[in-house]
Amino acid sequence: MRYFLELAYFGKAYHGWQRQPEASTVQEVIEKALSTLLQENIEIVGAGRTDAGVHAKQLFAHFDVEMEMPAEMVFRLNSLLPKDIAILDLFPVKPEAHARFDAVARSYEYHLVQRKDVFTTDMAYWVKKELDVEKMNEAAKILLEYRNFKCFSRSRTDVRTYNCNIETAYWEKQDHGLVFHITADRFLRNMVRAIVGTLLQVGLGKIEVQAMHEIINSENRSEAGASVPAHGLFLTKVEYPKSIKG
Numbered sequence: 001m002r003y004f005l006e007l008a009y010f011g012k013a014y015h016g017w018q019r020q021p022e023a024s025t026v027q028e029v030i031e032k033a034l035s036t037l038l039q040e041n042i043e044i045v046g047a048g049r050t051d052a053g054v055h056a057k058q059l060f061a062h063f064d065v066e067m068e069m070p071a072e073m074v075f076r077l078n079s080l081l082p083k084d085i086a087i088l089d090l091f092p093v094k095p096e097a098h099a100r101f102d103a104v105a106r107s108y109e110y111h112l113v114q115r116k117d118v119f120t121t122d123m124a125y126w127v128k129k130e131l132d133v134e135k136m137n138e139a140a141k142i143l144l145e146y147r148n149f150k151c152f153s154r155s156r157t158d159v160r161t162y163n164c165n166i167e168t169a170y171w172e173k174q175d176h177g178l179v180f181h182i183t184a185d186r187f188l189r190n191m192v193r194a195i196v197g198t199l200l201q202v203g204l205g206k207i208e209v210q211a212m213h214e215i216i217n218s219e220n221r222s223e224a225g226a227s228v229p230a231h232g233l234f235l236t237k238v239e240y241p242k243s244i245k246g
Contacts, residue, residue, distance in 0.1 A: 002064050002097055004244075005030070005044065006089035011055040012122050012231065013084055018049040026050075026085060030061070033080040037073070038065060047099045047238045048106060051190065053230035055123070058088070058237050062099040097244040105167065105183055107237040110196045110228065113177035124177060125232035131203035133171050133178065139202040140169040140180075142212040143195065150219040152195050153188035162188060162219070171199075183237075190227055197225035 007030070015023035019031070027046060034042040044061040069090055077087050111124040114131070143149075143166050150162035166184040180196055198215060201207045207225075215223045 001066070001068065002062055002093050002095050003069055004089075004091055004093050004097070004099060005061045005063070005087055006091075007056070007059055007061065008086050008088060009056050009059075010084040010122075011050060011053050013082075015052045016050050016054065017046055017056075017059070026056075027061075029081065029085060030087075033077055034063065036080060037077055038067070040065075045099050047103050048187070048235070049189075050233075050235055051193075051230055054233045054235070055231075056235040059235055060099045060103075060238050060240070062093065062097065091245065093244045102240055102244055103238050104241060105185055105237075105239040106187060106235065107181070107183040107239075108187070108192045109234045109236050110180040110182075110192060111177065111232045111234065112179075112228075115176045117176065120177075122231050125229050127200065129204055131178070131200070132205065133173065133203065135209050136171050136199045136203040138209045139199055139212045140171060142209070142216070143169045143182075146216050148219065149188060149191060149195075149216065151215055151221055151224045152191045152198070153221065154190040155221050157189050159188060164188065164191070169195075192233060193227040193230065194221070194224050196228045196232075199225075200228065201225040 009026050014026050017026045019025050019027045027044060031042055031044055042063050044063040046061040047059055050056060074087050074090050112127050113120055113124045114127055116126060147163045147165065149164050153162055164184045164186050166182065169182045172179045172181060182192060202209055
């Protein structure tokens, strides 16, 4: 039987989602807990991979197991996991359902603060200079006009296409900071952090709003802004068609 896990994690202690040698990752920790609980070797496939230090409020992963998984397995699994990883739900899906390939939309938030805040040190980027949020939102709207976002992708990557369909992209004022919201069918590696870094250049007056067109059309990573730190980034939502459920 195939099951989906819905989970959340605070990414500070991990070298991202994906299993890798000589590094602690979220995938590895969950696989170890599942394997211990079920007394067999379990491998999971995630909806995507987050970089080191990035957090997730919602992410899904699938795995296969012969036995039926009752609801109390969520409690038992959480008791084996560290405090910075939580299983939110567990449910059966169709045998062919895939956590990565069946996802139709993913949403991220990037949090920044504009004054020193000891309570968000590991969850928001402190930008000390004043930002022109109106111009940042004008520049963010330009993203919706394009599909090829090679300029925001990590240089060394093995993707077949740099095309992404961005549905929404905007900044929202919250308390003493800002939150950037973005939703797309897929994202390239480092894409959101590179976009935010470029929009901050607009907000700081270092580049004009219309420069976004030139940057995107260049398809050159060096033309875009520097990537912002990972700790302000959250994967917040992954959406699937209802047809995947068993």
